[in-house]
Amino acid sequence: MSMLRSPNIELLRAARRSSWMGSHGVVLRTSVAAQQKHWTIRPRYVTLQAGENKSGHISAGPHEGILFFDNVFPMRIHKIMSVPFTSHNKPPNFLNYFISPGTTGTDPKGIIEKASQKKNISIQASETLLRLKEGGAFVKFxxxxxxxxxxxAKVMKEYLKEERIKPWWNPFRRMHVNLVKGRPWVEDLYRYPTSRLKVEFIPSEPGQEAVELSQEQLYAFFRPYGKLSDIIPQPFDSKIMPRYAYLDFAASPRAIMARNCMHGYLVSEAEGGGKAGTLLRLTYEQKIKPHWIRDWLMNHPRIVIPLLAAIIATITVAIFDPIRTFFIKAHITRSLHIEDNKIYRWIKGYATNLIRWRHHRDDDAGMEAVWEDQKANIEQIQTWLMETADTFIIVQGPRGSGKRELVVDQALAHKKHKVIIDCKPIQEARGDSATINAAALEVGYRPVFSWMNSISGMIDMAAQGATGMKTGFSETLDSQLAKIWNNTATALRQIALDTRHKDDRDFHLGDDEWLEAHPERRPVVVIDNFLHKSQEGGIVYDKIAEWAARLTTANIAHVIFLTNDVSFSKSLSKALPDRVFRQISLSDCTPEVAKKFVITHLDADVEDDPEPQGGSEKVVPSQSRTDLGELDSCIDLLGGRLTDLEFLARRIKTGETPTKAVHEIIDQSASEILKMYIFGNDDDGSARRWSSEQAWLLIKELAEHETLRYNEILLSDTYKNSGESVLRALEQAELISVVAGPNGRPGSIRPGKPVYHSAFKRLVEDKVLRSKLDLAIYMDLIKIENSTIDKCESELLLLSKLKNQPSQTTPRVQYLLAKMAKSQANVEEYEGRSKGLKKVLGEEY
Structure with missing residues (x-):
């Protein structure tokens, strides 16, 4: 800042110096010679911003004094002057019309003139030095x-109190004035006023000792300038010199007034400043200590970490959820698929007319006969989709029976909005991240940050170790799947409501009432491979079932389950306990339909062949081949499973006869049975829940009898322990199928696939294999009988130790003896049969 010169020098230059400058400590000056109250803003590169001789101080001669006025300028004027395309060395001239003291009525010189006339005092302003960053001005008089x-000074204070001069930018606070008692420092540093002052106690002369003033003394010196909120002395054990104290004012204008009036004030001995006196050096002090925010965050993890988790969750919901809902809608409506674009389809159709492409329809060939046979089921599903009943539609059938093709390609062929969720990749995914990715891929949920789940889990564990509590950063697989399904439900609801038009008669209805009244407008959710490998864990299926129940009960969408598992009702009844499901059970094709399927499949390729020359008609394989008469007997062996029939048709296409092809399929099935159920493990390599002897007993019995009584198998010794769980496991592995009897109870057991019956016979015909596995069964039965004998002997030994042998033990002894005799007879019989089997194994290859 500039230093105020003595009057005899400044008065000579007053006519040439009527300028004020600003921003960041720039001095604004006026003089007595400037009688007009006009202030201009122009650059001044040679100024006395740091005082005379750059000392930074103001001095007053005889019969002179210094007053400090506040509220002359806005305190943040330096920010206003930092407008674009300007420089703080050359402020914009338009500010003359807004904040010039002559314009706003806050000109200290004019105020002194009016006060001297009104109060009859002999005082005249000689120089004014404006403090822009502090919003005030020094006036030498x-x-x-x-x-x-x-x-x-007292008269000037009374005058301002009576006149109550207020500038336009601060209409609630008037101007104040005080006498400058000390030696003010007019620095031009980048320091800005605060409500806290640091008071340092400095010796008046080098070598002298300063006195640290008490809180009472500081209060007496500084309270006249404004309300003090606190006085903080330096800690008594602090070694920092010079000694200091903090003064906290209630408002920063009060601190500005105190600092400019009391800086450099000499506290005399009478006032408690010691023999040589004590100088007060005042500086502005920031109340906010460095890094207090960072320190507070680091020192309060129990508050910060959960709060941060909540903020992240809020941002995720607010930003990413609408994006994910948009992508799910695009996935269901196929709005981003180029194949469904009208222009693309027009170009493709036009190109197809010019160039004849060869179409291969091998996969769909022959299905017309199957769909004709299943026409009643297709129409039944379409009828259910037009009704308002809020329950599940379940299509159950063995693997390879064409459930998905029946529902998606036939019943829902003309349904525009449908989403197909395949549970197989979700259930087979390894790890939470892979499961989340698989579920998101099925519904088009993106972006998905599955990798963040592992990172957030580690952060949560570290935070829990530091704070002793869970922070909520990591999310479980359960919650992540719930997010995916909830977003999908939101997208499905929006899709259903998007088909609503203002011209509809019932447009006035609420959303829920409209959805209930229009079941035909609801999207369809097809959940395929439901309960696939359900024995590995049901969290995925439980979540899907609960979500599907919400869709149906809220009339958002129709839900169709496709499953191979006959025990689906146990899982779905948890989600909808008070509903009766609509069920369709698919079985294998009849021999007539199976034969027609194979023949149609054989003739499908001929349609794409070029026309023969000479005008003759095409000859289809069903007309040219002479071995198709074998199909009747072959289909009896193969059964009506669609996958097996398609495999048969493909082998016949390669030139094999139907009989040879069927025998090859049976041999292949027999090898699969040995690998999967007798000698090997499950597909995933986990331990089997059945023994080879248990599986072989069923194979041998089903080879002789195509149907077995369910309870008859349970009565056998091989299935004596945990028999029902073994049968359920074998049913899940598709070796057998359990047919329901009266009242839904298990009634009978059949082969898992029709071709398995022929494969079972093929395995039983293998004399060496049968001998080996029968021997294993007999060895197992011998162990069971020997165990029974051991138990009987132990109990008889215990009874023999009783004194006087009471008569009541006689029936029990006879029972045990009879049981031992029966078990012994069985052991001898089993060993006799085992000898013959061992002989076969020793002679045959």
């Missing part, structure tokens, strides 16, 4: 010496 400066 001269007087005749008849009135003390303290009285002059």
């Amino acid at each position: 001269t007087h005749d010496g008849s009135t003390p400066t303290s009285e002059i």
